Amino acid sequence: MNLAGRIDAVVIGASAGGVEALTTVLPALPPGLRPPIFIVLHLPRDTPSVLVEIFTRKCAVPVREAEDKETVAAGTVYFAPNNYHLLVDEGPQISLSADDPVHHSRPSIDVLFESAVEIYGGRLLGIILSGANEDGARGLAAVHDAGGITVVQCPQTARAPHMALSALKLRPADWVLPLDEIAGMLTTLDRGAVAAQAN
Amino acid sequence: MDAEVSGARTAAGREFDIEFKLLIDAIYHMYHYDFRGYAAASLRRRLRAAMSRFGCRTLSQLQDRVVHDSAAFPILLDFLTVQVSEMFRDPAYFLALREQVVPFLRTYPSLKVWVAGCSAGEEAYSLAILLQEEALLSKTIIYATDINGGTLQKAAAGVYDVQRIPGFTANHHKSGARSSLSDYYTAAYGKAVFKKSLKDHIVFSDHSLATDSVFAEVQLVSCRNVLIYFNRTLQDRAIGLFREALCRQGFLGIGAKESMRFSSQAGAFLDFVPAERIYQKRAEL
Secondary structure (H helix, E strand, O other): OOOOOOOOEEEEEEOOOHHHHHHHHHHHOOOOEOOOEEEEEOOOOOOOOOHHHHHHHHOOOOEEEOOOOOEOOOOOEEEOOOOOEEEEEOOOEEEEEOOOOEOOEOOOHHHHHHHHHHHHHHHEEEEEOOOOOOOOHHHHHHHHHOOOEEEEEOHHHOOOOHHHHHHHHHOOOOEEEOHHHHHHHHOOOOEOOOHHHHO | OHHHHHHHOOHHHHHHHHHHHHHHHHHHHHHOOOOOOEOHHHHHHHHHHHHHHHOOOOHHHHHHHHHHOOOHHHHHHHHHHOOOOOOOOOHHHHHHHHHHHHHHHOOOOOEEEEEEOOOOOHHHHHHHHHHHHOOOHHHEEEEEEEOOHHHHHHHHHOEEEHHHHHHHHHHHHHOOOOOOHHHHEEEEOOEEEEOHHHHOOEEEEEOOOOOOOOOOOEEEEEEOOOHHHEOHHHHHHHHHHHHHHEEEEEEEEEOOOOOOOOOOOHHHEEEEEHHHOEEEEOOOO
């Protein structure tokens, strides 16, 4: 699957087994990417997030914790801060929210995906990885319904398959793939910042 | 990129965007609640929830309801202003106030504190308890403000589900508590009612950070998880009000994931406890 020219942003959701899955997927991202990558990974509440530290060491692209109202930068990986929802807003800009948990989760994958659909519409790539609850299923369905590309980690290869199965139950995915093939797909994303990026 | 992005928007999405602006304008003109400076992403999500509550397929239908049925507006307002809080939320913030800000507060003959966006009152009661423990409450007035009158009534009642008390108690303990939370409420019929001795020092009142101005000089402003719902322009206005309300070297506490990075007011404040987002207004201002 070649994503060239089709994708303006990537959203990824995972929970149990997610760090492991991301460890295969994210290091494949080549430097100088154009689309930003937004990630919600469920963590136990009140644990300080070390995701940025872990993945900065493993990745060739910038990895940051998303900050409220910052302008989205090209080719950057943004993790949702623990205990806040991460939304993409007009600009595109980051917006955080302390609204109620969704599926007992804050950050919620559905909240991220649904907000990203409002901004990027059909030019969005949505990916659901390993996880033990059903958060993300509605969000991925929204990506599908807007004409975006949807990818679900092959449930047999997921440490916790429930999240992938819930997503597949709601809508068929464009691609159901093992992690290394998801990683391979991400290498075909567009490179190079666009001129208008500075906005 | 903007053109490209809006080009990717579905037709339904574009209609929603147009109706969204019209509804927000209608609310402003009809009811004088100004959501025009709110971050659209959260507001859109809340409006979609409201649409399903009202059984409306479109925002235009919701607008019709709200404009022609004034009884519907308070219900919609609850959706638009929903704020989730708890007592002593982020206990490390309260510990930092206690250990690093209270010593300054002791030096004033009388104290005024502003809890902006107080929602159902959890933060205001938390501060009242903290100040009571530090023997400062007797000389303090806490102004707790919000735009939602219904929520303010709940806040003034100070009644919370008893199931929430264990969480409040654990937070209180981590905030460096000098007393037991149970000293401050009586529990009956599944509810915990906070004491009048706290309420006597709290003034709950209607105030909008979007449209109103400063009403008092205060030594401390606590406004947490409110600014994230505003766009940069409205954040700037709100922080400007805090700056104006604060005395020289007064303190401002904001939410753990909020920052003054994008505010033109940032230069007016010094980082005081950076990890807990507590700022001090500069002496020369």
